[in-house]
Amino acid sequence: MSxxxxxxxxxxxxxxxxxxxxxxxxxxxxSLAYVEALDRGGADIIELGLPxxxxxxxxxxxxxxxxxxxxxxxxxxxxxxxxxxxxxxAPLVCMTYYNLVYQYGQQRGPRDFVERAASAGISGLVIPxxxxxxxxxxxxxxxEHDLDxxxxxxxxxxxxxxxxxxxxxxxYVYVQARLGTTGARDDVSDQTDESLARLADxxxxxxxxxxxxxxxHAERIVSAGADGIIVGSALVDIVAAGAANxxxxxxxxxxxxxxxxELTDGAVRGLTxxxxxxx
Amino acid sequence: xxxETGTFGGYGGRHVPDALKAPLEQLTEAFEEIALSDExxxxxxxxxxEYAGRPTPLYHAKRLSVEYGADIYLKREDLLxxxxxxxxNTLGQGLLAKKAGKDRLIAETGAGQHGTATAMVGxxxxxxxxxxxxxxxxxxxxxxxxxxRLMGAEVNEVTRGGEGLADAVDAALEDFAKNVEDTHYLVGxxxxxxxxxxxxxxxxxxxxxxxxxxxxxxxxxxxxxAVACVGGGSNAIGLFDAFREDDVAFYGAEGxxxxxxxxxxxxxxxxxxxxxxxxxxxxVIDDDTDVHSVSAGLDYPGVGPEHAMFQxxxxxxxRGITDEEALDAFKELSMLEGIIPALExxxxxxxxxxxxxxxxxxxxxxxxRGDKDMETAAEQFDLT
Numbered sequence: 001m002s003x004x005x006x007x008x009x010x011x012x013x014x015x016x017x018x019x020x021x022x023x024x025x026x027x028x029x030x031s032l033a034y035v036e037a038l039d040r041g042g043a044d045i046i047e048l049g050l051p052x053x054x055x056x057x058x059x060x061x062x063x064x065x066x067x068x069x070x071x072x073x074x075x076x077x078x079x080x081x082x083x084x085x086x087x088x089x090a091p092l093v094c095m096t097y098y099n100l101v102y103q104y105g106q107q108r109g110p111r112d113f114v115e116r117a118a119s120a121g122i123s124g125l126v127i128p129x130x131x132x133x134x135x136x137x138x139x140x141x142x143x144e145h146d147l148d149x150x151x152x153x154x155x156x157x158x159x160x161x162x163x164x165x166x167x168x169x170x171x172y173v174y175v176q177a178r179l180g181t182t183g184a185r186d187d188v189s190d191q192t193d194e195s196l197a198r199l200a201d202x203x204x205x206x207x208x209x210x211x212x213x214x215x216x217h218a219e220r221i222v223s224a225g226a227d228g229i230i231v232g233s234a235l236v237d238i239v240a241a242g243a244a245n246x247x248x249x250x251x252x253x254x255x256x257x258x259x260x261x262e263l264t265d266g267a268v269r270g271l272t273x274x275x276x277x278x279x
Numbered sequence: 280x281x282x283e284t285g286t287f288g289g290y291g292g293r294h295v296p297d298a299l300k301a302p303l304e305q306l307t308e309a310f311e312e313i314a315l316s317d318e319x320x321x322x323x324x325x326x327x328x329e330y331a332g333r334p335t336p337l338y339h340a341k342r343l344s345v346e347y348g349a350d351i352y353l354k355r356e357d358l359l360x361x362x363x364x365x366x367x368n369t370l371g372q373g374l375l376a377k378k379a380g381k382d383r384l385i386a387e388t389g390a391g392q393h394g395t396a397t398a399m400v401g402x403x404x405x406x407x408x409x410x411x412x413x414x415x416x417x418x419x420x421x422x423x424x425x426x427x428r429l430m431g432a433e434v435n436e437v438t439r440g441g442e443g444l445a446d447a448v449d450a451a452l453e454d455f456a457k458n459v460e461d462t463h464y465l466v467g468x469x470x471x472x473x474x475x476x477x478x479x480x481x482x483x484x485x486x487x488x489x490x491x492x493x494x495x496x497x498x499x500x501x502x503x504x505a506v507a508c509v510g511g512g513s514n515a516i517g518l519f520d521a522f523r524e525d526d527v528a529f530y531g532a533e534g535x536x537x538x539x540x541x542x543x544x545x546x547x548x549x550x551x552x553x554x555x556x557x558x559x560x561x562x563v564i565d566d567d568t569d570v571h572s573v574s575a576g577l578d579y580p581g582v583g584p585e586h587a588m589f590q591x592x593x594x595x596x597x598r599g600i601t602d603e604e605a606l607d608a609f610k611e612l613s614m615l616e617g618i619i620p621a622l623e624x625x626x627x628x629x630x631x632x633x634x635x636x637x638x639x640x641x642x643x644x645x646x647x648r649g650d651k652d653m654e655t656a657a658e659q660f661d662l663t
Contacts, residue, residue, distance in 0.1 A: 054445055056296065056449065056452045099563070128296040129296055131293055133292065152296060156298060157298075
């Protein structure tokens, strides 16, 4: 079982541009405008971070964004309102930590959260700290509500852990291009090629993330065979600069939109030199 | 080693991004193969003796016993090198890191005791050491910051979030995720993803092993109750582990802040809910509670998963001790016995006083000394 909107993105054939922002960063209204700007800039899927106070996979760029959003009053309930208020074409994937999924609603466990996310219009979930023993209940709840469950594969993921993810993933797999926490880097790691090769026999699209910040990076990643690119910190940096300098919402939104275009265009360029470009 | 291991009645586990799984598996292997070997244990015990000053004494606090109305025995971890039980763990993990070929230690610290104990071991074992500490804690524990720097550790002030222990953990985890090849994250308590809770327990259990023997030598039997303060809960697990199969009641004193029924406390067992935090399933404080305790070392929103299990099965009685009760106990021990306890430890003493009517002999883990808390004490008790 998987989500039709996400399937349609990858069936269309172009590489998917998947931007990430923390919902509510730096405040609710600005964030709505920023996410909508990414949609205009060519986002195929949007990953929306639902902030949790103890994120353990994030670099300082996204940790700071999480703090800004929480301080502006973001909560799971507000997040679902936010999703409802967004006017975007792209399907939305919620990225958050297991505690919020587990604690949501009346009963402990993932069911209430998944039901609420689906009714709010979320198409998929990414839970970086989801442990193996909690994956099956979450997978079952996602199946019931047609949500995709995206797993992050690290360069060091292998053996039993890799198989377990392969058996449970749907929508797309998030390929972590290098070790470390999230954060934009000037180099794009060679580990990408190797990571993609390891996942060659998976039957879901492969989206590569961690460290992509320019159109050239996007081009390079897609030409290495990625079906999509995930970009977070490079966009969050733009939001952070806007917040720090107290810039008008429109100016920041314009910069996000043009960054999104740069990345989308780069990804499309990469397709022409991709290994299976002629098939 | 699958990641289903390391759970305590459903609590614990390894709730981390997959990139951290491989280093945790390596650490688990190193722990099981190296740290549990006879050779390692011999070296560990030798260093504990000649560097740390073990065994620490067991002290029958006679005046306090009269005041409380029960026989109070204090396990003097405050006399360990550095002034707290923390060194048992940092020495164990430091030695393990060295033998596993790491050349860098990182650690989070709240009150600064764990950071200081990490800095000591970093200096002694010639390992680069970096400590993460919330800005709020840097301000209220300046002496420990100076100590760490003097011993060659780099102290990084964490300015995000609540600027406390939980934020220091996040910053340390970020560092660890980036530098797993050469870095050992020396977790300071029985918290975090497996194998940390059981590894830290293994190194801290020397406290209870000694205390059990000492009290039997002294009074010919085991105590009726064992009491310790619980932040993450390492000194408590270290004391309890040796008595877990015995007919000894366990009590854990949490940071009750302004009261466990208030919205400012650090008592996830006395008043919290199940949740997932810092790589473990455990008890956490409610969303609408501000994590607060007068003592930086108890100022943590979660607790070690084995404590969550102890509570679930009724093995240990956890109570929130308020700031005020802890300060009273702090003063009482200072006045009656000439021993200034850490504010964290004072929570355990206050709890011992509460239960003195129910038990004749009470063993309290005097987990640390209070030198670091003198600024707070000077304000509270008008000592200037």
